[in-house]
Amino acid sequence: MGKEFLNDFEELILTLVAALRENAYGAAITIEIEQWLGRKATLSAVHVILYRLEDKGYIKSIVGGATNERGGRRKRIYSITNAGLAVLRTMKETRTEIWKLVPQLKMVNS
């Protein structure tokens, strides 16, 4: 994979951006991480990774509408680019390939 390496947090956020679609922005992603994984993510860390992914061209952003919930501030909504989708897919496939090498042992009830 070389250059296209993403660490797990980056991969997670990229996946979430792809999944959340028009709802993918900093706060929503942070809350989603908490709900899906049960672990707290700091907002600043999420933001830093979003900017990094955008720099790498995996996601792009537009400034979206404001809601009352956010004190009238606008959101920056991210969407995944083709490059991002490709990377995500490659990573997922690589992982599946590797998974296939693992002997499929049957779980025996004890």
Place this chain on the structure above:
Amino acid sequence: MKSLPSWAERLLRAICPDEFYEQIEGDLIEIYNYEVRTTGKRKAKLRFILACFRFFRPGIILRNKIDIEQNYFLMYKNYFVTGMRHIRKSKVNFAFKLGGLSLAIFSFLSIAMYVSYQTSYDTHHTDHQNVYRVNSLRKKADQVEKYAIVPHAIGPMLKQNIPEIEAIARIKYAHGSYLRYEDKSVSSGGFLIEADSTLFDLLKFDFIEGSSNALKNPNGIVLTRKISENLFGAASALGRLITINNRDDVYQVTAVIENPSHTSIGIEAVILDKTESTLNSIVSPEEFFAQSSTLFVRLKKPVTEQLSSKIESLLNRHIKKSERQEVGFDLFFQPISNIYLDPEYQGEMGSKGSATYVYAFSVLGVLLLMMAAINYVNLSIADFTSRARETGVRKVLGARKYQLVSQVSLETLLFSLFALTLGVGALYLLFPKVTQLLDGDLRFEMLLNPRVTILAGSGLVVLLFFSTYFPAKMSTTSGVIQNLKSRSTGYNSSLSKILLFVQFGISAICISCAVMVGNQISFIHNKDLGFNKENLLMLNMPRGFTVNNMTTFKHELKQVAGVTQVSNSSFFISGGYGTDWYFVEQESKPEMKQVELYEVFSDDELFSTLEIKILQGRGFDAEIPSDSGAAFIVNESAVRELGWKEPLGKRIYTHPEEKGKWDGTVVGVVSDINISPLYDKVKPLVMRLPWTNEYPDGFIYVRYTGDAKPVIQSVEEKYKTIMPGYPLNWFHVAELYNRGHEKENKAYASLQFGTLVIVLISVLGIFSMAMYMSVKRMKEFGIRKVLGASVTQISMLHINYFIRLVLIACAVALPVAFMLIEEWLSTFAYRVELNYLPFLLVVLTSVMVVMLSVSYSAWKSGRMNPVDVIKID
């Protein structure tokens, strides 16, 4: 709903890139609201603040764009290079600008040091804010007088009854003027002090030997370094036994302190005060002075209303209120650090400063700085206008406003730093001269004293601000095209006119003050004092000098070669008189009137010795026995005061209850005699021979001719034979008299110097301004010349511009100067009268000075070749 607290918002705005800030803020708020719902308000708030701080990370901060701004730093080098080129092109202007500023900084620093030194007297004592001197009020001839002393018994009374008072210490003059060690004796300079043993706990003196417990030993004596060195040389003084005058009591040296400086309390030697006294002296006028001392107290906290009322009731408990009110007695507290500059009260010990001169110097300092700032601003504006093309090019190439401003500020800053270095360097080199002029106790290290630094620093900041603001405004607000065409319409001539006007005005005020102060001072030195102060010695006789001794001594003195006249009297030049009550005859009224008059006891030779003029009648005559006690001689002031038209033969009684026994008549009138500095009016004075021809211990006046040295030497020898062991205390009357005006003389010298600096700065300014103006108007002059104007006409045109300004400035400044001088002169009882002549002189000098400084550029403009100036454009 929640928005960020303002500090967090500011923090975020500072660290987050602009384009992301809004979304970050929104996200933070959204998460906060989510967490309020899920985990509760308190925890959410905490997390929220934490989350704000977590944005302080490289991934966010480094996203800020800083690359474009860096260009701006690179420009500094360019500013520096162009600045240097400009300096090289206009060296004279640069030198004048720098010289003026350095001179101003030099003078301002000296004044800042002086003022801060003068205003910080007695601030070195421990906890000095809570140390006070207790003063008293007392009626004297129906007027309430302030006294720096209180009855001796008040101190312990306050200490015992008022818990707010932490410590007290009393000091008063002790009898005796000499300290003797074996066969050596040294004058205590009048500062032999009796004090409580707590003195050194309350007030801070630096101990060289011994400790602050020195006075716990009842026979201990504390000396200053000066006295100790005079008595014992470099050897240790501790434990040595010394005596005071010729008395038998022996004192043991228990400590040596550094010579007191920066304090209003004068001390040369201190012994323990063992006197006891009662509170009676509050009401008894005779005892009040005799039984009083200076009282210092340290309070636990600053003075409050409550304390005053406590003292009031305490006084009432000890002394009947009606009695107390009759003599107008009351106490008040004075912070110790105020003593030095406050007006002098009765019975004050130690040295006093003059608040007037401190204010005057502060004003002079501010004026100096103002002059320098104005000068600098004017020249910088002129400078930047002549660099208009450079500014224009910068603007075209995209210089922003703040860049132009920073160019100006940078140049001013560097320039001021350079001038500061020069100024401080000059101060260092000329420091001995400065201390001589201002105050001998100043040390160069005081420049680093926080007070001086703050004072000087704030002055410089103000200077920097003004000298940056105007040129910067000029270069940023002028139009690009005008800049490029080098047309100096951007030059604000009305601003520079106002500045020049202020400069001329200040100079005119300073010059006229200096002239008038000089007049007053020479008036003081040359005023007819009513006696001849030259070639006159005053010998101070000790207490208990006997009549026999006096007669012998006088006789002996007359034998000394060079001595022409000798007289003995209680007349105290540069000191004061005693007063007494007399019954005097009134003009055209039969009954006698009781009046308080100043009195002098004297022998018959006083008038011829002091060369006092006898206006009417005669002097005393030793041949007429009835003169003794019955003959009075009054001065002119007394005649005026008593309303006598025909003073001779008027009766004066000293004790009317014994009729006939103590009756006297006026036999002569003498001219007024100024015995003290000319602040004080001559007092109404009666002079008389002592009743039983007994000479008072007092002063001997010796009139001599020729060289003073051999006379003094033989006088001292004669004295030694009569009073072995006592050194003779003698003074030159002229010197004594001048010492009373030392402050004026010093102030005059400094004022002269300050004025010189101010005038010099304005001359430099005018010179450069005139140069600049002439260049600006060169084309106009050229056309005039082509049309037939002569060299003189053009020169006059140029000069007139400045002369007009000077005249207007003088018209405004001189009335101000008049008021200031009138105010100062009113402190003197004898003063010069103000007339228009000195002011006319000031106007003339200003015009002359301006003409001289403009003449060079005027000559240049008159002489130029019109072709050279018109061909351009």
